[in-house]
Amino acid sequence: MNNGWRKLEEMEETHQIRVNEPRPSEVVISKPGEAPEVKQFPWYLLTGLILGFLLGLMYAWLINPVVYSDTEPVSLRADFKHNYRLTIAQAYAITGDLERAESRLALLNDEDPIFTLGSQAQQALAAGYAEDARALAVLAAALQGETDNLTPTNSP
Amino acid sequence: MEGRKRRLVFFILMIGVGIAAGVAYGWLMNPVQYDDTGPSTLGMDYKTDYALMAAEIYADEGDPVMAMARLTFLGDDPFLEIMDETLTFAQEQHYDPSDLQLMIDLRQAIAAIQGVDQ
Numbered sequence: 275m276n277n278g279w280r281k282l283e284e285m286e287e288t289h290q291i292r293v294n295e296p297r298p299s300e301v302v303i304s305k306p307g308e309a310p311e312v313k314q315f316p317w318y319l320l321t322g323l324i325l326g327f328l329l330g331l332m333y334a335w336l337i338n339p340v341v342y343s344d345t346e347p348v349s350l351r352a353d354f355k356h357n358y359r360l361t362i363a364q365a366y367a368i369t370g371d372l373e374r375a376e377s378r379l380a381l382l383n384d385e386d387p388i389f390t391l392g393s394q395a396q397q398a399l400a401a402g403y404a405e406d407a408r409a410l411a412v413l414a415a416a417l418q419g420e421t422d423n424l425t426p427t428n429s430p
Numbered sequence: 431m432e433g434r435k436r437r438l439v440f441f442i443l444m445i446g447v448g449i450a451a452g453v454a455y456g457w458l459m460n461p462v463q464y465d466d467t468g469p470s471t472l473g474m475d476y477k478t479d480y481a482l483m484a485a486e487i488y489a490d491e492g493d494p495v496m497a498m499a500r501l502t503f504l505g506d507d508p509f510l511e512i513m514d515e516t517l518t519f520a521q522e523q524h525y526d527p528s529d530l531q532l533m534i535d536l537r538q539a540i541a542a543i544q545g546v547d548q
Contacts, residue, residue, distance in 0.1 A: 316440075318444075319441065319444045321441070321444075322444030322445045322448060323444045323451075324448060326444060326446060326448020326450075326451070327448040327449070327451050327455075329448065329452060330450065330451060330456065333453055334452060334457045344471075344474070345472055346472070347472065350466075350467055350469065350472075351466040354469050354503070357503055358469075358503075361480065361487070361503070368487055381476065
């Protein structure tokens with residue numbers, strides 16, 4: 275009978291030990307008797323961060339974007355650049371100040387100012403604005419002449 | 431319950447961090463770019479130079495209406511206001527006296543055509 279009891283107690287102990295034994299993976303038992311806590315990636319933190327980032331972007335790009343108030347002529351729309359270029363040419367036609375015209379044209383950052391002026395002159399001529407075309411062509415020619423003067427030659 | 435509260439606090443905290451990062455990115459690192467701006471957004475130095483160009487052309491043409499038409503390029507502000515602003519800037523920047531005189535002449539011509547006291 276005693277042997278029977280002992281066996282029964284041993285079985286209970288064995289059973290308790292098995293329950294309290296930590297499992298090899300995932301489950302960590304901090305204290306015996308507490309519910310096992312599963313370690314998970316804190317997805318809620320990442321969700322909050324992404325949500326906040328999107329809200330921040332929406333504010334910075336749509337609700338309160340950076341306002342440019344002191345822009346340069348280079349950022350002007352193409353048709354405004356045409357207008358600006360024409361005014362430079364007209365002013366040059368009157369003052370004859372090539373250095374000033376060049377520095378003004380440089381603000382537009384044209385890849386090839388002479389070609390751009392010539393091209394715009396042709397467009398003005400085609401549209402029937404002969405005077406504008408002339409002013410643009412004169413400035414283009416003046417710049418061309420200056421460039422030619424700077425070109426080294428082989429002649430003695 | 432305590433854990434849930436803590437998670438909520440951290441969640442809100444992360445939203446705040448995210449907003450700060452998003453605004454910093456949107457304003458400083460990759461702000462909205464304007465490639466096709468209008469002349470009204472030009473800096474005052476460029477506006478002044480444009481007004482000077484209009485004055486140079488006016489000195490030869492003598493046509494204030496054409497000069498005003500050119501000044502519309504700089505925006506919807508009244509012509510005299512544009513001339514006053516650019517003239518003030520030109521004076522502050524010590525433009526050449528002959529250039530200043532051209533601008534003053536144009537301003538006076540516009541004032542005369544608009545019937546405004548000079």
